[in-house]
Amino acid sequence: MSTRIAKPAARMRKQPRQARSIATVEAIIEAGAHVLSELGWAGFSTNKVAEAAGVSIGSLYQYFPDKLALVEAIRRRHFDHVLSVIREASAEAKPLRQFARELVRGMIGAHSIHPTLHQVLLDEAPGDRGSRAVHASFQARYLEHYAAAVAQYRRRRKDTETMARVLSSAVEGVIHNAARRNMLDTPELQKQLVELISAYLSGSRAT
Amino acid sequence: MSTRIAKPAARMRKQPRQARSIATVEAIIEAGAHVLSELGWAGFSTNKVAEAAGVSIGSLYQYFPDKLALVEAIRRRHFDHVLSVIREASAEAKPLRQFARELVRGMIGAHSIHPTLHQVLLDEAPGDRGSRAVHASFQARYLEHYAAAVAQYRRRRKDTETMARVLSSAVEGVIHNAARRNMLDTPELQKQLVELISAYLSGSRAT
DNA sequence: ATGAATGTGAGTATCCTGTTCATATTCTCG
DNA sequence: CGAGAATATGAACAGGATACTCACATTCAT
Numbered sequence: 001m002s003t004r005i006a007k008p009a010a011r012m013r014k015q016p017r018q019a020r021s022i023a024t025v026e027a028i029i030e031a032g033a034h035v036l037s038e039l040g041w042a043g044f045s046t047n048k049v050a051e052a053a054g055v056s057i058g059s060l061y062q063y064f065p066d067k068l069a070l071v072e073a074i075r076r077r078h079f080d081h082v083l084s085v086i087r088e089a090s091a092e093a094k095p096l097r098q099f100a101r102e103l104v105r106g107m108i109g110a111h112s113i114h115p116t117l118h119q120v121l122l123d124e125a126p127g128d129r130g131s132r133a134v135h136a137s138f139q140a141r142y143l144e145h146y147a148a149a150v151a152q153y154r155r156r157r158k159d160t161e162t163m164a165r166v167l168s169s170a171v172e173g174v175i176h177n178a179a180r181r182n183m184l185d186t187p188e189l190q191k192q193l194v195e196l197i198s199a200y201l202s203g204s205r206a207t
Numbered sequence: 208m209s210t211r212i213a214k215p216a217a218r219m220r221k222q223p224r225q226a227r228s229i230a231t232v233e234a235i236i237e238a239g240a241h242v243l244s245e246l247g248w249a250g251f252s253t254n255k256v257a258e259a260a261g262v263s264i265g266s267l268y269q270y271f272p273d274k275l276a277l278v279e280a281i282r283r284r285h286f287d288h289v290l291s292v293i294r295e296a297s298a299e300a301k302p303l304r305q306f307a308r309e310l311v312r313g314m315i316g317a318h319s320i321h322p323t324l325h326q327v328l329l330d331e332a333p334g335d336r337g338s339r340a341v342h343a344s345f346q347a348r349y350l351e352h353y354a355a356a357v358a359q360y361r362r363r364r365k366d367t368e369t370m371a372r373v374l375s376s377a378v379e380g381v382i383h384n385a386a387r388r389n390m391l392d393t394p395e396l397q398k399q400l401v402e403l404i405s406a407y408l409s410g411s412r413a414t
Numbered sequence: 415a416t417g418a419a420t421g422t423g424a425g426t427a428t429c430c431t432g433t434t435c436a437t438a439t440t441c442t443c444g
Numbered sequence: 445c446g447a448g449a450a451t452a453t454g455a456a457c458a459g460g461a462t463a464c465t466c467a468c469a470t471t472c473a474t
Binding site: 018020045046047057058060061066067 | 461462463464465466471472473
């Protein structure tokens with residue numbers, strides 16, 4: 001009865017071994033993302049998540065030791081996704097406008113399933129213990145990619161980091177706002193966002 | 208007993224008549240804004256607000272019939288403030304760059320006391336009953352001012368509204384992000400935000 | 415077939431929350 | 445001064461929600 005549970009990959013109480021349990025864990029994480037995006041942190045309760053996943057609350061606690069471990073798993077998955085999108089857009093050298101288009105397309109894609117998950121994760125969901133590290137590391141790499149893009153299309157070496165910050169938060173702001181209004185797939189908006197990015201990185205000077 | 212209470216400014220249980228009670232109400236609203244910004248909607252409890260205001264919970268309920276009436280009062284005050292900032296920045300005709308500078312300065316000022324209040328109000332705080340109207344009216348006038356500015360510095364009549372939406376949410380995104388990192392008063396950032404606005408409204412065309 | 419893996423969900427033990435009310439203090443004004 | 449009105453107090457209440465456990469049932473791998 002006092003079997004030592006060695007060192008699970010994530011902070012898990014038990015490692016899913018069969019296909020059935022893997023699907024269960026996946027369903028829980030997915031439902032968690034849904035609840036988090038739909039109801040915010042305030043409405044994120046383990047019972048609600050279990051119900052949304054079509055799984056008993058007991059099953060949830062079979063794999064996640066507590067609520068925060070679950071948020072952590074959701075966070076990890078989402079951040080990985082977003083990161084891969086930016087990495088891909090800023091990968092090889094390409095014309096500015098194409099970069100902007102790919103970035104917009106990718107970011108919108110990453111937000112279209114759980115529109116407000118990203119913001120909730122950043123703003124509301126608590127980040128204590130070890131998750132602070134995950135968070136910081138994500139932010140760092142996130143900015144890095146933006147900075148790389150900025151450096152590529154802008155000569156000035158000076159304000160690269162600040163520009164990356166401004167650009168990323170501007171993009172996030174537009175997408176977040178569009179998500180709130182269910183306008184994520186409005187082509188007009190996508191176009192204008194591409195325009196915004198291009199204009200900023202082109203750097204017109206008009207005093 | 209049937210004295211006409213002239214104009215209950217907000218939905219109040221009782222109208223403050225003496226200087227003392229007016230100060231109390233003000234303190235409650237101010238503390239409410241603080242709690243809302245600091246702890247989010249999830250941490251916004253009437254008892255906490257009363258304590259933060261240095262006032263007993265009973266006093267709070269002397270003037271606000273319920274929790275939502277309090278949020279409503281906070282919302283009204285904040286929205287009025289923000290609206291006045293934009294109105295002022297987009298008032299008379301002035302060079303694009305000056306408009307951008309004034310807008311940035313004003314918006315940062317409006318966010319520097321309760322950095323995340325704006326976002327919490329928009330994203331988390333519930334808006335049912337009559338407050339939906341307040342909210343919508345605010346959004347409408349908010350966008351109107353941005354649209355006016357866009358129309359002034361851009362020839363094309365076509366995408367004015369979309370551009371206003373993009374511009375406003377981009378600015379909000381940058382400011383919100385800066386607020387989260389306590390970078391609101393970083394001059395570099397302010398400068399780059401001005402740059403972003405100018406660049407977008409100048410409209411460099413680079414295919 | 416047998417033990418391990420997986421799934422169940424009513425139940426528990428807190429913890430909070432919004433709100434009231436009987437009472438105390440302070441003000442206004444004749 | 446003093447009387448009634450305005451203002452302030454905070455313990456208490458009633459109710460709900462929450463995270464999490466556990467004893468047991470079901471399904472799998474071998």
